[in-house]
Amino acid sequence: MYLENGSFKEVYASMKPDVLNFVLIGEKNDIDIHRMVDACNKDGYQIAGGIFPMVLSGNGYSDNGIIIKCLKVSEKPAFTHGLDTKDFEPNLPEGQGMISSIILVDGLTKNIGKFLEGIYDKFWNNVEYLGGGCGSLSLQSTPCVFSNEGLFQDSGLIIPLKQKQRVGIRHGWEKIDGPFIANSVEGTVIKELNWKPSLDVYKEVLQGDGVREEITPDNFFDISKGYPFGVTREGLEDIVRDPIIMNEANELVCVGEVANNTAVNILKGDNDNLIESAGHAAEYAASDSDFQSIIVIDCISRVLYLEDDFRNELARIMEAVRKKNPDVVAEGALTIGEISAYPDGFLEFFNKTIVVSAISE
Amino acid sequence: MSSTVHQIALMYELSLTTGRYESPDEIGRQFLKKLLSRKGINYGAIWVLDSIEDQERTFKRLYALPSIEGKVTLSEKSFRQLFQSPGIVETEGSIFPEIQIDGPFSYIKLRDYGILELHSASLPKNISKTSLGPLVEIFDQLAVSLRAAESYQLLKQEIYERKKAEQLLISNEKKYRGIIDNIHLGLLEVDLNEQIQYANEAFCEIVGYTLEELLGRKASEVLIPEEDEEERERVLDQNRSRKEGKYSVYEAKVRKKDGSQVWMVISGAPNYDDKGELIGSIGIHLDISQQKELSRMQSQFISMTSHELRTPLTAITSNIELLNFHIDKEGHPDKDRLRKSLKRMEENSLRLNNMVANILLINQLDNKKIPFDPEQVDLTRLIRDKVIPTMMDSHKGRRINFSEKGIARAVNIDPKLFIHILTNLVENAFKYSPAESPADVDLVYEEDQVSIAVSDRGIGIPQDQLNNLFENFYRATNVGNVQGSGIGLAIVKEFVDLHKGEIKVKSLLNKGTTFTILLRQ
Known part of the structure; x- marks a missing residue:
């Protein structure tokens, strides 16, 4: 269910008992989450979710909308705190009766790779x-993450x-140069x-691709x-x-960690390719x-x-989606x-990628 | 072209993971994670050889993704067949019975360190010989790095343990030095040439020297009064015994810097280095000068008062004798009553006299002033001719049963002290048994010892008090009105000790007591 600029009252009225109320909130919505959590605890409602740059529903997206979805959980959601510290240990669910999972993480914290490795190591x-x-x-x-x-x-x-x-996971970005060895990386x-x-190196490749503009921290x-x-x-x-920021030392700051000495390519997007890969x-x-339901996790940078x-x-x-089930509206978040x-691969933290999940009983 | 560059890039990345980490676990984790991620495969494990027993190899997990607990096994025959030639081994299903995953697997032998296991259901070509072949050198490098990291870790652990032990040693030394410096006991450490290696603050304070003034100097030359040859020899004897690894406690006079002397009780011990080699000795010194002075004053006081008491006692005793003479001579009308009173006075003054004599003896013993002159003595004769007649004379009507066993021979004893011992024991036997009851003295000559037992058939001594019997002024709780001071047995014990003998006591309440003296001869 999508609520444009949804209020506490509307959101609360949409919640159901005996399921987990999965709530995705656009960052500009001013709903009082603490109040919502307190109310849920008082009435025995299960709740979990996050605040995202935007949420999406069907063909639309908004930074103040709210998505509510009812999910069936095998046990209580498990929180791991202190991801920004080196010595945290992932708090993992028992896993009894667990068929699939949804993982929400503070996208701007550190050590997301280690957190995901801990999950993959067990499940x-x-x-x-x-x-x-x-x-x-x-x-x-x-x-930004709540339960x-x-x-x-x-x-x-x-x-x-x-x-x-x-x-389904796709991004549609294609290599224009590389590989380059990222020989000095810090997180x-x-x-x-x-x-x-x-x-x-980055500038040189972009100039070779026809970028004439001088790259500065402001236009980076x-x-x-x-x-x-x-x-x-x-x-x-x-x-x-x-790469989202050029820091004061003229280094490139990415969303997500890159391991030291990793071989990386520089990719370029083509609108048609990107859209097709989402399809x-x-x-x-x-x-x-x-x-019965489609959840879309799409990268905000694609927007x-x-x-x-x-x-x-x-x-x-x-x-x-409609080709298969005309009654279902894809809903999700821009993250x-x-x-x-991937079906036979690691649990990964991607960027600029679209992940579509079809949920069934 | 592009895939070749990527292959080289992957080889570069993987080769770097093997060299950067100090622990095998971390190398394994980084390597496997990177390999699995780049190859898009979802299972990998590094198994380390744990043991080879009964034609079976057991491997333990170094790292596996996902984590797999426990160990895996492989028969020696299968191992030889699979890895007879170097390179990549492809199988359908795991070679380890413990891994229950279907599908294609690939294995690489990591020299003698272990085995790398890879599996992918949906991308089997990524673990094929063709795909992994270019990485064979990298896998070999991994094996070398794992072994090197293991050795490095062991070395690091050893260095860490050694450093920890050294730190502990240093901190313990500091701690004990701190304790030693803060206690009021002097500590002196000398080497095998008696040269002073260390003295704590308390020692320096006692002797009046600074540590710098003492270090390197010969202890006996600085600290023992040179005019006292006997004392010097005694201390040197003690120091020599350290070289034989002996410990001892002794008293000695020590000369201070200002020339005055202090009495010290010294607990000396040999000092060894960390290899167990004797390097000198350590002495803990307690200044007992004050106690010595108090003891001297006490001894002087006891001696003086005892002698002062004896003079009036002698006058009382002689006057009692004079009164007895006059009563008999002048025929006093109430002479029987008077004689009774005089008898009581005589007995009590005699008791007082004995007590004073015993106190003097104890004092002399404390100050080691009792002369001890052993000689070859016919003990049978000494008992028959000296002890028994004296005791029969002083205890009219009492009987002493004397027996002798074994082959009589001369015994090395001080006759004066021994008469004192035996008369005291017989005296007690009479005192604590009925008037008609005799005392038994049994002398036995054995091959290597002589025993003399004195027994009575008296009131006995409670078992729980037997151990205290030889303490000064101790009396058993069941003595009733029987007079006594509790000094006699303490003196007996000291006299037996001077003979390096042993005294034992056995007793049953209301049955009697036996004191046995054993003299090793």
Whole structure:
């Protein structure tokens, strides 16, 4: 269910007992989440969700809308706090009766890779994963993940479902140059590529592709949103890393970590390719027609890159969904990083990617 | 072209993971994670050889994704067949019975360290010989790095343990030095040449030297009064015994810097280095000068008062004798009553006299002033001719049963002290048994010892008090009105000790008591 500028009263009235009320909130909506959590705890409602740059429903998207979905959980969601500290240990659910899961994480915190590794280490690909990074488009870190335990920052939440999911993952970005060795990396900051300052190498490649504008900290994201990095994988699409900031030391700050000495490509987007790949992701997810619900986790930077064409991406998704089930509306969030695993691959934190999940009993 | 560049990039990435981490676990984790991620495969494990027993190899998990607990096994025969030639081994299903996953698997032997296991259901070509072949050198590098990291870790652990032990040693030394410096006991450490290696603050304070003034100097030359040859020899004897690894406690006079002397009780111990080599000795010193002075004053006081008491007692005793003479001679009308009173006076003055004599003896013993002159003595004769007649004379009507066993021979004793011992024991036997009851003295000559037992058939001594019997002024609780001071047995014990003998006591209440003296001869 989608509520445009939904109020506390409307949201609360839409909630149901005996299910988990999965709530996705656009960051401009001023709903009092603490009040909502208190009310749920008082009335015994289960709740979990996050605050995202935007939410989407059908062909539309909004930064003040609210999506509410009812999910069947196999046990209570498990929160892990302190992801920004080095020594945290992932708090994992028991996993009894868990068929799939939704993972929400503070998209601007550190060590997301370690958190996901802990989950994959226990559940491997015996379960399907869907998830994304919460937070604000301003890239200012704020409390953004919530459950009946409260609203938290630097935390990750695992919602264990007893429902099936079929997940399609695509991004459509293509390599224009590489590989380059990211020989000096600190977390999400790429300092050097091929033993040269990372910005120099990046600029050189972009200039070679026809970018004439001088890259400055102010216009960096406007340009970089069209030229992400890609970590190569044999036989699969690259894992995209989105450079979003050029820091004071002229280093490139990405959403998501890059391991030291990783070989990376520089990718470029083509609107048609991107939109088409979103359609492929939705087609894969919806290929089993018995689904009751579609959740879309799409990267906010695709909106910023595609601009008006983004509605076409959503339309392409809806087209694929409706072909299989005309009554279902795709709903979801525009996130800071996307989480899922390829059918025979790792649980990964992607950027600039679209993840579509078809949920069925 | 592009895939070749990517292959080289992957080889570069993987080769770097093997060299950057100090622990095998971390190398394994980084390597496997990167390999699985880049190859798009979802299962991998590094198994480390744990043991080879009964034609079976057991491997333990170094790292696996997803995590797999426990160990896996492989028969020696299968192992040899699978890995007889180097390279990649492809199988359908795992080679380990414990891994229950269907589908294609690939294995790489990591030298003698272990086995790398990979599996992918949906991308089998990514674990094929063709795909993994270019990485064979990298896998070999992984094996070398894992072994090197293991050795490095062991070395690091050893260094850590050693450092920890050293730190503990240093902190313990500091702690004990701190304790030693803060206690009021002097500590002196000397090497095998008696040169002073260390003295704590308390010792320096006692002797009046600074540590710098003492270090390196010969202890006996600085601290023992040179004019006292006997004392010097005694201390040197003690120091020599340290070289034989002996511990001892002794008293010694120590000369201070200002020339005055202090009495110290010294607990000396040999000092060893960390290899167990004797490097000198350590002495803990307690200044007992004050106690010595108090003891001297006490001894002087006891001696003086005892002698002062004896003079009036002698006058009383002689006057009682004179009164007895006059009563008999002058025929006093109430002479029987008067004689009774005089008898009581005589007995009490005699008791007082004995007590004073015993106190003097104890004092002399405390100050080691009792002369001890052992000689070869015919003990049978000494008992028959000296002890028994004296006791029969002083206790009219009492009987002493004397027996002798074994082959009589001369015994090395001080006859004066021994007469004192035996008369005291017989005296007690009479005192604590009925008037008609005799005392038994049984002398036994054995091969390597002589025993003399004195028994009575008297009131006995409670069992729980037997251990206290030889303490000064101790009296058993069942003595009733029987007079006594509790000094006699303490003196007996001291005299037996001077003979390096042993005294034992056995007693049954209302049955009697036996004191046995054992002299090793």
